[in-house]
Amino acid sequence: MKNLLNSVVGHQAVIDRLTSLVTTNRLPNTLILSGAKSIGKYKTALGLGQNIFCKSKVGASACGVCGSCLRVKNEQHESLQILKSNDGLIKVDQAREVTHFLSKQNNVGEYKVVIIDGAEYMNSQSANALLKTLEEPPENCFIILVSSSLYKLLPTIRSRAQIFRFGSLTTGQLKQIKPVDDWLIELSGANLEIMEKLQDSSNQEIYMKLASSVSQLSESNYDACVKQITSFTKNKQHSLVLIQALQSLIHASYKKSLGMSMQKIDWQEPALERLSALTQSQIMELFTESVKFEYYQKSNFDILLIFESLFLKLISYFNGEAHHASMDRYSYTP
Template sequence: MSDTAANVLDGAIHPAANTQLFGHSGAQEFLARSYRTGKSHHAILIEGPEGIGKATLAFRFANYVLSNPEPGLAPVTIPDPDPSTPISRQILSGASHNLLHLTRPVDDKTGKVKSAITVDEVRRAGHFFSQTSGTGNRRIVIIDPADDLNRNAANAILKILEEPPRGAMFLVLSHAPGKLLPTIRSRCQTLKLSPLGDSELRQSLTALGQSIDGGQTAESVQRLAKGSVSRALKLKNYGGLDIIAAFDEIVAGEGPSARKAMHRLADVLSGKDSEVIFTFFLEHLSEYLVEQARGAALQGQLAIADKRAKLVSEIVEKITVSTAYNLDKKQTLLSILEAAKAA
């Protein structure tokens, strides 16, 4: 689990160590029922917005399966994992011979998390399945998330899904399943999760020691989190509320004041160790432009709607080019902010 520690947000805990899951009772019932009947699909696509508990559910189900190798004797419901059991300790330490967690690896040279899950990571799955299970249990691979697979890695996973080894189970997580290869989606059974309700979000945050009850700030966090724990943590612990307020100032401002606000925001987003909040801002900007495009379309302003919709993909392309060629991050952000304001 230490290899993926860099993927865990401040205030959160690794999904493998999370013994509580709020919400998604229907999904848990479905997984337990399908496993108990011996009819579990070899690949389950668990999809839904980021930060609503998909990875926690996957580790929770994996623990349940590995703790109950005889499906017919498994509990009717998935219980909270017991950290003291040998299986839980192996999963927590990353030493389980029956569970492999594929996620973006840490670059040994920079110490930072890589931008994608590479084919080298997928080769670990091939090696994993080539080893003999010491217990005869299922062999489970959690892909977290499959959205991060680069093209070669996605094709390599597809080959394994097409001819899965005996006893193999894939738990494929996705925030944006529409971006996955259609052939990967077609080989998985889909399990859709919805954003958390207000009470479930509060319970999840309280369990993490990140209560948001009471006050105007708490109301803003809950409203803007949109049922996502990770989004709430970014709003609360990474300055997300300030980032959104700064962007709103830019949109509403005119002339030199708006330009100064752009520079201030670009300075923050291009600063050292700003990857989390930078990604958060890009997600917020995309949502803003989509909403603006939808509003224009409803008013019959189709040309404006089309322009705003296309800007979302243009921004993604600008960021990709900027990263690939190591261009000045602040200047890239300024051009994006100017384009968003003009739209």
């Protein structure tokens, strides 16, 4: 049977580094595993736990089958404490449980491991409750913070930890984790979180409707095109998917303009054909704007207004005009 580290897909360099740090007793007391969602960081954290606790190691690797390895795998090891967010929050009480757990006397030479999954969900109270422990961790204790939003962690937490970055996975590796079609990988920009969303057909419909709107966009057709996407702008989750659909479309258009090889998606082609009239700097400008849309969405801006403005800009691009100054009254810049 494999140990958990062996079953993580990809990330070989960072796993080798972590394993070697355990073997040579140089593993930092506080570490952050940082990278995109669902790519194997949490499994790596548990695997490190196996590696730290296993007493029947084969070379540098945990055996994967002893009682200790199995209890870690089942998240039930007596010297392992796991914190996960509830409703998008790690509460101060949970943080206090960690300090209490770590303050209990260890048997000589025994290790303790704490894994905080979704460390970005700690609010300032819970982060502050942990700061002292992170500053002076008890002997033989390891705190592993797992996070997909490194910048959301308090700087005081980040500065006390050693950061291990998990890069993106190749298409082949993604397919090993999740057997999906190539076009879904293409559409999601090889992002597992978005890929999962796209397996829901109602989210796929948002991508298709946006592409359809863009392909038909003209002055005379403007109202109809806006209408196609209006309902999606009224709901927080759908408006985020709509923005991701826009980013995906612009990204595809950029790849096409560079002549890069890409998976052909039939319903996307008419929109890409239409966008091929844009210059590369116009595409880049659109992309920069679409990234800001995520911030607007989080800040409860009117997403419909933002897309209306975007459509007007696209029409002016399609008509071969530079973005007209008179349109600035539609500007969504706050």
